[in-house]
Amino acid sequence: MHAYGTRALQLDRRWSEAIRWMAALAAVLFWALFFALIEIGPAFTAASTASVERAPETPVFSDNVAHEVRLQSVSPGGEALELSARMTEDGGLIQRPVTWIVRDAAGEIVMRSNAPVAATLAMPGEYEVEAIYGAVRLKRPVSLPPGQKLSVVFTLNVGGIRVLPRVAGIGLPSTPPSFTTIYAASGSAAGKLVGVSEMPGEIIRVGSGAYRVESRFSPGNVLAIAEVTVKAGRMSAVEIDHPAGLAHLMLQPADERVSWTITDEMGDELPPVGGAVVDVVLKPGRYSVRAALGEKVLNRDFTITAGQSQDIVLGN
Numbered sequence: 001m002h003a004y005g006t007r008a009l010q011l012d013r014r015w016s017e018a019i020r021w022m023a024a025l026a027a028v029l030f031w032a033l034f035f036a037l038i039e040i041g042p043a044f045t046a047a048s049t050a051s052v053e054r055a056p057e058t059p060v061f062s063d064n065v066a067h068e069v070r071l072q073s074v075s076p077g078g079e080a081l082e083l084s085a086r087m088t089e090d091g092g093l094i095q096r097p098v099t100w101i102v103r104d105a106a107g108e109i110v111m112r113s114n115a116p117v118a119a120t121l122a123m124p125g126e127y128e129v130e131a132i133y134g135a136v137r138l139k140r141p142v143s144l145p146p147g148q149k150l151s152v153v154f155t156l157n158v159g160g161i162r163v164l165p166r167v168a169g170i171g172l173p174s175t176p177p178s179f180t181t182i183y184a185a186s187g188s189a190a191g192k193l194v195g196v197s198e199m200p201g202e203i204i205r206v207g208s209g210a211y212r213v214e215s216r217f218s219p220g221n222v223l224a225i226a227e228v229t230v231k232a233g234r235m236s237a238v239e240i241d242h243p244a245g246l247a248h249l250m251l252q253p254a255d256e257r258v259s260w261t262i263t264d265e266m267g268d269e270l271p272p273v274g275g276a277v278v279d280v281v282l283k284p285g286r287y288s289v290r291a292a293l294g295e296k297v298l299n300r301d302f303t304i305t306a307g308q309s310q311d312i313v314l315g316n
Contacts, residue, residue, distance in 0.1 A: 065138045065140070065154055065155065065156060065157065066089065066154070066155040066157075067140065067152055067153060067154045067155065068152070068153040068155075069150065069151070069152055070150075070151040070152075070153075071145070071148045071149070071150060071151075072148065072149040072151070073147060073148060073149075074147060074148060074149050075147070076146070076147055078121070078149070079121065079122055079123065079124050079144055079145075079146065079147065079148060079149065079150075080119060080120060080121050080122060080149045080150070081102060081111070081119065081120055081122050081127065081129075081142070081144060081149075081150050081152075082117065082118070082119040082149065082150070082151040082152070083100050083102075083117070083118045083119070083129060083131070083151075083152055083154075084098075084116065084117040084118075084151075084152075084153050084154070085098055085116075085131060085133060085153065085154040085155070085156050086153060086154075086155055086156070087155075087156060087157070087158045087159075087232060087233050088155065088157065088232045088233040089155050089157075091233055093116065093117065093153070094116055094133065094156075095116050096116060096133075097114045097115065097116065098114070098115070098116055098118070098131055098132070098133045099112075099113075099114055099131065099132040099133070100112070100113045100114075100115070100118040100129070100130070100131055101129075101130040101131075101132075102120065102122075102127055102128070102129055102130075103127065103128045103130070104125065104126075104127055105125060105126045105127070110122060110127070122144055123144075124144050124145060124146040124147075124148075125143075125144060126141065126142075126143055126144075127141070127142050127143075127144060128140070128141055128142075129141075129142055129152070131154060131156075133156055133158060133205060134158065134160075134195070134204060134205025134206060135182070135194040135195045135204065135205060135206045135207070136156050136158045136205065136206065136207045138154060138156070140152075140154070156207070156232075157207055157208045157232040158205050158206065158207055158208070158232060158233075159205070159206065159207075159208055159230040159231050159232050159233060159234050159235060159236065160203045160204065160205050160206070160230070160234070160235040160236065161182060161195070161203070161204045161206060161211065161213065161228060161230060161235070161236050161238060162201060162202070162203045162204075162235055162236070162237045162238065163180045163197065163200070163201070163202075163204075163213060163215060163238045163240065164200060164201055164237065164238065164239045164240070165178040165180065165200055165215040165217070165224070165240045165242065166239065166240065166241050166242065167217070167241075167242050167244050167245070167246060167281055167307075168241040168242060168243050168244065168306055168307050169306065169307025169308075170245075170246055170307060170309055172200055173217065173246055173279055173281060174279075175278075175279040176217040176218060176219060176220060176279050176280065176281050177198055177217070177218060178198070178200050178215060178216065178217050178218075179196070179197075179198055179215070179216045179217075179218060180195075180196070180197040180198075180202075180204075180213065180214070180215050180216075181193060181195070181196050181213075181214045182194055182195035182196070182197075182204060182206065182211050182212070182213055182214075183211065183212045183214070184206075184209065184210075184211060184212075185209070185210040185211050185212045185227065186209045186210040187207075187209050194206055194211070203235060206230055207230070207232075208230055208231055208232040209229070209230060210227065210228070210229050210230075211227070211228050211229075211230060212225065212226075212227055213225065213226045213227070213228055213238055213240070215240045215242070217242065217244075217281035219262075219270060219271070219273045219278065219280045219281075220244070220270075220280055220281030220282060221264070221270055221281075221282055221283055222242045222243075222244040222281050222282065222283050224240045224241070224242045224243075226238050226240055242281065243283070243284070243306045244281050244282055244283055244284070244304075244306060245281075245282055245284060245304035245305055245306055245307065245308040245309065245310065246279055246280070246281055246282075246304075246308070246309040246310070247262070247279070247280045247281075247282055247287070247289075247302070247304060247310055247312050248277070248278075248279055248309065248310065248311045248312065249277065249278040249279070249280065249289060249291075249312050249314075250276070250277050250311065250312065250313045250314070251276050251277075251291055251293070251298075251313075251314055251315055252313060252314070252315030253315065254276035254277070255276055255293055256274070256275060256276050257274070257293055257294075258274065258275070258276060258291050258292065258293045259272045259273070259274050259291070259292045259293075260272060260273050260274070260275075260278055260280075260289060260290070260291055261289070261290045261292070262280060262282070262287055262288070262289050262290075263287065263288050263289075263290070264283075264285055264286070264287055265285055265286045265287070282304045283304075284304055284305050284306050285303070285304060286301065286302075286303045287301070287302055287303070287304065288300070288301045288302075289301075289302065289312060289314070291314045298314040298315070299314075300312060300314055
């Protein structure tokens with residue numbers, strides 16, 4: 001009986017130790033899963049939000065950038081960095097503003113400039129140069145030796161896109177502003193938003209490559225898409241004709257407090273817009289419009305065809 005009791009006691013101790021180890025392991029797994037969920041949560045939320053909202057314009061750093069380095073001997077204490085850029089390898093220096101940010105080895109900003117050619121005195125050492133020109137961005141490490149002035153000329157391989165949006169048969173409406181978004185269609189940045197413009201004819205500077213151009217008028221429900229290939233040092237003009245019509249909404253007597261809501265034949269509503277006189281660019285089709293002013297509501301059905309400008313007047 002004494003031997004049996006000893007073996008039983010040893011067995012109980014082993015089970016107790018096993019249970020303690022299992023409890024400790026469970027605790028470790030719990031906290032590991034907890035912190036993993038904390039990390040995953042924001043990313044999942046951001047992805048879900050991006051599916052219903054336009055993705056923000058994000059920095060796209062170019063890999064297709066060359067540079068030229070020159071060294072000039074200077075007295076100790078006169079060490080300096082000089083930065084400039086050109087659009088193409090055989091082009092002249094860019095004379096328009098370039099954003100330059102220089103950080104030291106600790107990540108501290110030692111220079112920030114918007115000059116085409118930027119220069120600063122600097123201690124010998126390692127630095128990171130960031131340059132921004134239009135939608136083209138670069139980051140490059142540079143090393144400043146003692147007793148030297150370091151001049152770096154970056155070749156950005158940048159061109160331009162000039163978008164001219166129009167309503168087919170009408171031209172550029174005088175009231176609804178246009179919105180142009182440009183997405184990279186090639187390279188490591190493919191699919192990313194690289195440029196946004198709200199001014200027709202504005203030149204958007206981008207790196208050489210293929211792009212997808214999306215054009216909208218607001219208010220309206222028309223989207224036009226074009227593909228364009230940009231070459232370094234050249235501007236690509238994109239004329240986009242929207243197959244749409246123009247609804248000129250008017251309230252009589254005029255009252256700026258009125259809110260207009262347009263519904264298409266599928267029952268989809270455009271976001272409400274206010275104002276006694278409103279121009280809306282619409283795809284061809286049948287629509288109904290509702291004008292709400294306090295408790296007073298006016299309705300009317302209408303049809304829009306491509307190239308048509310139509311007055312829609314509501315009132316007593």
